[in-house]
Amino acid sequence: MAQQIYPLNVGVLGATGTVGQRFLVLLASHPYLRVHAIGASPRSVGLAYPKAVKWKQTTPIPKAYRDLNVSACEPGAFAGCKIIFSGLDADVAGDIELAFRDAGFAVFSNAKNYRRAPLDHLAVVRQQQQELKKPGFIVTNANCSTTGLVVPLAALERAFGPIDTVLVTTLQAISGAGYPGVPSLDIMDNVVPFIGGEEEKMVWETKKILGSLADTSTGFALRDEMRVSATCTRVPVIDGHTECVSVRFARRRAPDIAAVRAALSAYTCDTQTLGCPSAPTQAIEVHDAEDRPQPRLDRESQAGAAVSVGHFVLLVNNVCLGAATRASSTPRSPAHRDSLLSASGGE
Ligand SMILES: NC(=O)c1ccc[n+]([C@@H]2O[C@H](COP(=O)([O-])OP(=O)(O)OC[C@H]3O[C@@H](n4cnc5c(N)ncnc54)[C@H](OP(=O)(O)O)[C@@H]3O)[C@@H](O)[C@H]2O)c1
Structure with missing residues (x-):
């Protein structure tokens, strides 16, 4: 496997929502993940993040996001990201998360849509990739x-x-x-x-x-x-x-x-x-x-x-253990990080 470069670029879908905001707060100080692209609904697309969001956190919007524009939730807009954290509404998460998985991203979801599919015990990630013959996969957080x-x-x-x-x-x-x-x-x-x-x-x-x-x-x-x-x-x-x-x-x-x-x-x-x-x-x-x-x-x-x-x-x-903290709990040791990345199709 080729050498991984850190920090690693990640994308956040539903970045303006309750869970999405918590993702951004947690990722702002993450030791080796960096937010590269953010997505939300057509209502927010094209706006600078502070204009698009009704910020409800007790700390200010982290500096890194003040000039970041909101993209459409389409795989093409997230080129350069390896991992996608999703705080999308269940109404829209189904099709969007599937499109990202099919485009080869590792998708970590908080919506209920795929919790009943045999996707989210980590041991089945590789099985999912083999069955679909694609590098992408979806891991879902529980309720x-x-x-x-x-x-x-x-x-x-x-x-x-x-x-x-x-x-x-x-x-x-x-x-x-x-x-x-x-x-x-x-x-x-x-x-x-x-x-x-x-x-x-x-x-x-x-x-x-x-x-x-x-x-x-x-x-x-x-x-x-x-x-x-x-x-x-x-x-x-x-x-x-x-x-x-x-x-x-x-x-x-x-x-x-x-x-x-x-x-x-x-x-x-x-x-x-x-x-x-x-x-x-x-x-x-x-x-x-x-x-x-x-x-x-x-x-x-x-x-x-x-x-x-x-x-x-x-x-x-x-919103923390129940959503964003759990999904962004990537391992600290290089060996574990690399095995996660190779499962996500990292080069
Ligand atoms: N809140 C919690 O405590 C919690 C805990 C665990 C799991 N969850 C689950 O996490 C998911 C998100 O919950 P939330 O509470 O964060 O919801 P929320 O505050 O309503 O946020 C929803 C997000 O989805 C985006 N969105 C809506 N329609 C869209 C579309 N058509 N295309 C693209 N993006 C769209 C919204 O963007 P705009 O701002 O542009 O509309 C917003 O960023 C849900 O599935 C929920 O069940 C929530």
């Missing part, structure tokens, strides 16, 4: 509430064996609905006890992520024996999904609280092992205080890359 849930579930299963029942009730932030999102008259002074399609996603994606790949690597072996029940609500919080969780282990008796706390605190995730720049130093923060975690106090913990747990009420930052 943001599911992402927060499966981290502590994986830690508990690693320590105590299979979980057979999961009951979860979410209190989801309004940023999860994108911009402008839920009308203020619906969400102020209120709780909305339904988020379309969310409960089904949490049930299916939990069984998928905690499951495995089929022997052929062409599909998933879902955890069908695991019962998952989800109730999803929208609450007047800007960022950070809170989730109240109960689990039952297949093995009786259940572990005691001290053992559960120790198992959660000791859990190490793959992004830590791989040395990804945006990995948390502690994957799960276990709180001692009875009134934590709280979205306002805990969502920025470890730059939004950790899950906070107390009383098995957990908090996940939906």
Whole structure:
């Protein structure tokens, strides 16, 4: 394989949206990825980024993007990029992300469109390339509430064996609905006890992520024996999904609280092992205080890359770990970087 040159050029689709803005903030200080091109809807195309975006982050637009023009979301406009991070709306992500994959890009998606396709366990990336006889591929992030849930579930299963029942009730932030999102008259002074399609996603994606790949690597072996029940609500919080969780282990008796706390605190995730720049130093923060975690106090913990747990009420930052941080968690070591790049068709 030819030598890789760093920093590596990447493109961001949906760069003006809630997830896209978070991508740009994270990538502005990335040690070896550099934003080369950005795309959004026809409404924004041709405008300088600051003119096109309704910037909602608490830090100013990074300098690097102030003179960057918004391109159409077409592969030709992203020549020179190796990797594409997508924060596109699900309504448009399907065709656009496919066009980028078919043009040979490595596409990291946050939309729901391809989560059910056998695309997004990393071991099937090469299988996807072989089947399509093309260098491009799509990797999808999971639903943001599911992402927060499966981290502590994986830690508990690693320590105590299979979980057979999961009951979860979410209190989801309004940023999860994108911009402008839920009308203020619906969400102020209120709780909305339904988020379309969310409960089904949490049930299916939990069984998928905690499951495995089929022997052929062409599909998933879902955890069908695991019962998952989800109730999803929208609450007047800007960022950070809170989730109240109960689990039952297949093995009786259940572990005691001290053992559960120790198992959660000791859990190490793959992004830590791989040395990804945006990995948390502690994957799960276990709180001692009875009134934590709280979205306002805990969502920025470890730059939004950790899950906070107390009383098995957990908090996940939906736009960071739930979207942009996870997708941009490329490995730090040269060997891992290069294997990712060779999978993405890098020269
Ligand atoms: N928000 C979260 O917490 C979160 C978490 C996990 C996953 N997700 C998923 O991530 C995706 C993006 O969510 P979001 O909340 O960031 O949405 P958003 O704030 O509504 O942003 C949507 C982006 O898509 C662009 N877009 C819309 N129509 C387009 C078109 N026809 N062609 C090209 N670009 C177009 C918009 O550009 P303009 O500004 O030019 O209209 C904008 O950049 C969704 O699939 C969502 O389900 C969101």
